[in-house]
Amino acid sequence: xxxxLSEEHKEHLSFLQRVDSAVVGEFGRIAxxxxxRGSSPKIYExxxxxxxxxxxxxxxxxxxxxxxxxxxxxxxxSKVDFLDSVLVLGxxxxxxxxxxxxxxxxxxxxxxxxxxxxxxxxxxxxxxWRLDVQLAxxxxxxxxxxxxxxxxxxxxxxxxxxxxxxxxxxxxxxxLLHLISTLEGALAAIKTNHARRIFxxxx
Amino acid sequence: MEFSESVQRGLKSLADPSSFxxxxxxxxxxxxxxxxxxxxxxxxxxxxxxxxxxDQILLKQSHTAATTFILEAVxxxxxxxxxxxxxxxxxxxxxxxxxxxxxxxxxxxELERLLASIGRCPPHIHDASWCLQYHVKNxxxxxxxxxxxxxxxxxxxxxxxxxINFTCTVEQLQDLVGKLKDAAKSVERASQM
Numbered sequence: 558x559x560x561x562l563s564e565e566h567k568e569h570l571s572f573l574q575r576v577d578s579a580v581v582g583e584f585g586r587i588a589x590x591x592x593x594r595g596s597s598p599k600i601y602e603x604x605x606x607x608x609x610x611x612x613x614x615x616x617x618x619x620x621x622x623x624x625x626x627x628x629x630x631x632x633x634x635s636k637v638d639f640l641d642s643v644l645v646l647g648x649x650x651x652x653x654x655x656x657x658x659x660x661x662x663x664x665x666x667x668x669x670x671x672x673x674x675x676x677x678x679x680x681x682x683x684x685x686w687r688l689d690v691q692l693a694x695x696x697x698x699x700x701x702x703x704x705x706x707x708x709x710x711x712x713x714x715x716x717x718x719x720x721x722x723x724x725x726x727x728x729x730x731x732x733l734l735h736l737i738s739t740l741e742g743a744l745a746a747i748k749t750n751h752a753r754r755i756f757x758x759x760x
Numbered sequence: 761m762e763f764s765e766s767v768q769r770g771l772k773s774l775a776d777p778s779s780f781x782x783x784x785x786x787x788x789x790x791x792x793x794x795x796x797x798x799x800x801x802x803x804x805x806x807x808x809x810x811x812x813x814x815d816q817i818l819l820k821q822s823h824t825a826a827t828t829f830i831l832e833a834v835x836x837x838x839x840x841x842x843x844x845x846x847x848x849x850x851x852x853x854x855x856x857x858x859x860x861x862x863x864x865x866x867x868x869x870e871l872e873r874l875l876a877s878i879g880r881c882p883p884h885i886h887d888a889s890w891c892l893q894y895h896v897k898n899x900x901x902x903x904x905x906x907x908x909x910x911x912x913x914x915x916x917x918x919x920x921x922x923x924i925n926f927t928c929t930v931e932q933l934q935d936l937v938g939k940l941k942d943a944a945k946s947v948e949r950a951s952q953m
Contacts, residue, residue, distance in 0.1 A: 632902045671900045681911070681928035684936055686943045688950060697875035699837040703950070705943055706882065709913075711926050724924060726915060728885040730947045736888050737944060740937045743890040743909055747930060752907070755894055759905060 558634050560625075560642035569621030570646055572614050578655055580608070584615075585659045588623040592670055622659075629660050630667035679711040682721055703730055761832050761846055763825075768850060770825025773818055775852040780822070782855075784810050788819075789860055792826040793867045797874065833864065834871045883915035883922060909933050 562570075573581050587600055598612070601619070605612040629639055639660055643653050684707055691702040709724045728736070746752060763771070773779045780788060787810045795805045806819055833843055840861060847857045889912045895904045906929070913924040928936065 631900065668901060672904070678910075679926045681926050681932045681936060684939045686939060688943065688946050690950075694876070694879045696878040697835050697837075697872065700876065702876070703947060704881075705947070707885075707943075709924070709926075725882045726885050726913070726924075727882045730944070732885060732887075733940060733944055733947065736885065737937060737940050739888050740890065740911075740933065740940070743892065743911075744930070744933060744937065746892045747907055752892065756905075756907065759894065759896060760903075 558632055559638055560628055560632075560634065562625075562642070562645060566621055566624065567646055569617035570625065572610075572618040573622070573652065574648055576608065578651060581652065581655050582659075584619050584622055585655075588619050588626060589663055589667075591619065591623055592627070592667060622656075625656070626660060626663065626667055627671065630664040631671060633664070633668075636661070677713075679713050679722065682710040682712045684709055704728075705730065705733055761829075761836060761838060761842065763828065763832070766821070767825045767828050770821040770823075771829060771847075771850045771852075774822040774826060775847070775850055775856060777853075779818060780814065784814060785856060786859055787811060788822060788826065789863050792823055792830060793863055793871075795823075796827055796830060797867060797870055830864065830871070831875075834868060834875060881917075883917040885913050885915050887914040888912065889914070 573584065576584075583604070587596070587604070590596070596619070601612050601615045605615045608615070625643075629642075634642070636657065639657055640653060643656055648656075686705060686707045689704045689706060691700050691704050693700055704727055706725065706727045709726060711722050711724070712720070774785065774788065787808050791805060791808060791811075795802065798805075806816075806823060811819055829846075832838075836842075838846075843861055843864065844857050847860065852860070891910050893908055893910060895906050895908055897904055909928050909930070911926055911928060911933070915922050915924060
């Protein structure tokens, strides 16, 4: 699969031709930091001063590079396809290889950063549990009721991505056994021929 | 079991054959138990034909005293001797004690369940449902190709229900099931002690 780069994108990246390879490497590092932690204007200003170019040019260069990396990682394009895609930019052999190196070294990290983005459903994190016996309450004394109290920890959710939400729940031993057998049924579903066929054929 | 002055007075009237003859006594005992178990308060609960002859204020006092006694006996899980000696002190005849106690035995389990359901507790899980999906791609990342589960825990708290939904990978579901099985093992061990 080939990447299709817009005219604007090509223009932003064309700046990379005018600087030497060490600078391209540095821009690559800044672009990856941007993905990991976000950018700051100070970094762009510093680089712009050293290279005697406007801040905007540096910013576009870095962003263009970042976009190139994320699109390539998103589609997991092969080495050959990557080189063919950047050919369009008319860069020299050396620059192309630097870009390829940047892609190959970082694409799995970039993919894992990207995959943390769209979590609009809470995801399981952990389950803590304790077994108690209720002996009495305000309304009635002399009880013997086993209670399983649980704390379910979930990550994400649209209102608090990256933060853990905690839910305290309880159940009784009968329902606990029912839950176990229901969820074991869920685990068995993955081993069926039907599931295996789908996994094999959708790539 | 201890009762206030007014409850004791109400019960003493109930024991008195000149206020409540045998038939009225039986009816009031039945009505008292049933009024505790019905899901809605019924203002006409005391309008039984047998009870019409009795002074209405006395009737209400005795009904209140009887229901208070019943609830306290169930709350404390009082046995036959406790109930009998308590009623004896309040001048109940052996016959009336027997009528009361047999009605109490008839409704005891249901009353216990009713009292046990009063109170605050965390949402109670009743059921779980799941579906297995295959994540192909999303708008940020292509070629994901991983199976995952959508789990929904159906919980109830004080008559309102809520579904807790979350996703998990195969490994996470195995972790969850493993922890639930540990909990089940500890329940089994505790029940054998």
